[in-house]
Amino acid sequence: MKTLTFLRPLLGLAALCAALWAVPAAAQTLRWASQGDPQTMDPHSQNESMTNMMNGQVYERLVRRDRQLNIVPGLATEWQQVGPLLWRFKLRPGVKFHDGSAFGADDVVYSVQRAQAPTSQIANYANGVGRPVKVDDLTVEFHLDKVNPIFLQHLDALWMMSKSWSEKHGVTRPLDFKNKEESHASLNANGTGPYLLVSRQPGIRTTYRRNPAWWDRHEGNVQEIVFTPIANDATRLAALVSGEIDFVLDPAPRDVPRLRATPGVKVIDGPENRIVFIGMDQHRDELLHGSVKDRNPFKDVRVRRALYHAVDIETMRTRLMNGQSHPTGGLTPSPLGSYNDADIEKRLPYDVALARRLMAEAGYANGFEVTLDCPNNRYVNDEEICIALAGMWAQIGVRVRVNAMPRATYFPKLEKYDTSMYMLGWGGAVTDAETTLTPVMRNPGDKGVGFYNYGRSRNDKFDELAAASSVEADPAKREQLVKAALREFKEQVHVLPLHRQVIPWAARANVDVVHRADNWFEVQWVNVRPR
Missing domain, CATH: 3.10.105.10 (Dipeptide-binding Protein; Domain 3)
Known part of the structure; x- marks a missing residue:
């Protein structure tokens, strides 16, 4: 097994650096890497952490997690369990999808039903929340046929999509990834979240820019995200040490001790x-x-x-x-x-x-x-x-x-x-x-x-x-x-x-991130300080 020698030139690093620097430099651009790549931009098709995390920069849920993994309001401002088999949610007013259309109860009903489709990998969670019913434009009820003791946990897995956008682009059901189906949702996205998908090049690069019309307040200062999958451990970490990238989600465990001793780099880890x-x-x-x-x-x-x-x-x-x-x-x-x-x-x-x-x-x-x-x-x-x-x-x-x-x-x-x-x-x-x-x-x-x-x-x-x-x-x-x-x-x-x-994460010393126990990298919490 090879170990990383930071100062040794690595095959392919020059080409990688050229690709990274093809994006204009900016003080608040975050360049980061991982060994893998998201599988699809369809948020209901694949239930895989990396895919969910990348889609989670664009799409949102009725509830969300804070830094300690507590469930807090998201696209819903409040909720009430009216009875053992009935939940009622009030939706956040004034929320817009990235294409400018308004978010409302029709989108919630549509999104939950879409997530319940046979081609959805989150169907188990979607079925767990029962039947969604529109009460008015900003009120949705969930009617269950049996008690669900972790209803909110299941709801936290369901991304909200635009009904009109999905109908316009023919993506009203999740794509069948295992049979290599592709759709408009493979490479495109339209959520309500903190970042807009700009470009998706599978296996090469995925870029995002900050959503200026997001309903919430950004806690970090990242204006642009450039993600590059780098399969080779040594190449990925050499790019971090040289400053070509700012953050690595998955440094190899064997290299963590040397990273801790490397000037300009820090390790953030936890179970x-x-x-x-x-x-x-x-x-x-x-x-x-x-x-x-x-x-x-x-x-x-x-x-x-x-x-x-x-x-x-x-x-x-x-x-x-x-x-x-x-x-x-x-x-x-x-x-x-x-x-x-x-x-x-x-x-x-x-x-x-x-x-x-x-x-x-x-x-x-x-x-x-x-x-x-x-x-x-x-x-x-x-x-x-x-x-x-x-x-x-x-x-x-x-x-x-x-x-x-x-x-x-x-x-x-x-x-x-x-x-x-x-x-x-x-x-x-x-x-x-x-x-x-x-x-x-x-x-x-x-x-x-x-x-x-x-x-x-x-x-x-x-x-x-x-x-x-x-x-x-x-x-x-x-x-x-x-x-x-x-x-x-x-x-x-x-x-x-x-x-x-x-899980150890590695970052440049000027990049401040929040490490969560679910290995979720929330970019809107990231601050990139001048070097």
């Missing part, structure tokens, strides 16, 4: 609400990408348990992640999701001898071959983690071929269930277990239930507990249901939990 785990196909009778014929080893809990016991998580934490991870046996993005239950958070021990015995008991003493699909530009050290796991599992005879690819290729592959073993990270602003239990763990169903259960595991006992917790209004009863569901899922080892990421 992220995100669990990284390995999923396995537990649906097919024979793996698509494996050597075993006429049976599926991942259907045997002993094999799944053996793989878990063979993971040397402490070596991964210290050597690969440079201490920038929190190993866990938990299944939720934050330990708060399991109510800080120590048993749920506890990992199975690293025990290769036990793992070998379990493999033999299951009839796989000689192991088997399987392909592990993995992104190479989504999570911290994602490809490197998959390679390390392959080495660990070789000790118990499981011969793993790591198939790493960019996120734009990776996630559509998973959506088609074209995988036998895969890496997934799940998290964000919500710490409640519901937004993991229902979309990621439950038996695949309709209305977004089990949409991200790409291994298609099926556990009816767990599913009943999780479903009951989704509609339980009593907090004490709900806590017991959530814990019971998580214990059952964990006992059956439907996924192999690894760790929660620690």
